[in-house]
Ligand SMILES: Nc1ncnc2c1ncn2[C@@H]1O[C@H](COP(=O)(O)OP(=O)(O)OP(=O)(O)O)[C@@H](O)[C@H]1O
């Protein structure tokens with residue numbers, strides 16, 4: 564489904580991504596873990612062409628692209644196949660939930676308004692917001708706003724959804740409702756790459772875990788393996804810090 568090869572990205576002399584390669588199969592839920600500054604957001608942004616990589620390629624749904632390209636046409640084609648869920652929701656504050664979700668359809672996909680309304684209503688119902696269609700972001704809780712963000716991603720029926728720390732801006736009591744929504748999508752076979760610090764989510768829901776450190780993937784594999792027998796000392800230390808509450812012997 565998605566194959567990423569040898570991505571490099573620098574900001575000035577800060578070499579942030581130093582050759583990142585990984586594969587995502589159809590229906591995979593890939594959890595990307597790693598310390599702050601390890602390059603997780605930059606990696607996702609390069610795949611969505613919010614940033615231009617200095618080197619690297621990807622193959623997505625049969626389409627091969629050079630990640631350094633500035634071509635508007637290729638950017639558009641890739642964004643037809645993908646959706647992005649942001650840490651801070653990125654909703655338009657002057658639009659209702661329904662209008663926010665419709666915009667992704669009417670503007671980027673040229674869907675006609677009535678059809679867009681139908682699809683957006685269904686997407687919002689799916690994330691449990693059927694009763695909140697006409698609410699503005701300021702009238703919704705953080706968890707509800709993020710579920711609007713997820714509905715907006717779902718509405719365009721993407722091949723893959725990228726999530727950048729979808730719960731890290733939320734109050735702790737609101738994290739669960741958003742994770743439950745993502746879990747439900749996982750159950751339905753939605754292909755997703757999720758940058759997260761929620762270790763129990765990574766352990767229980769992900770089909771694959773990637774651990775990033777200093778701009779490289781230090782370790783990747785099935786959650787069982789990474790969480791119980793990490794091969795790298797740095798992975799072990801990172802997980803130990805987060806897993807104090809878990810009964811793991813690492
Ligand atoms: N637009 C930018 N301009 C300059 N430097 C940047 C930019 N975006 C990211 N960086 C730098 O790239 C490095 C990696 O940042 P990135 O946001 O990808 O890390 P991260 O793993 O997502 O961290 P966090 O867990 O804190 O979100 C950092 O050193 C950051 O300062």
Ligand SMILES: [Mg+2]
Pocket residue numbers: 603604605727728
């Ligand atoms: Mg980040």
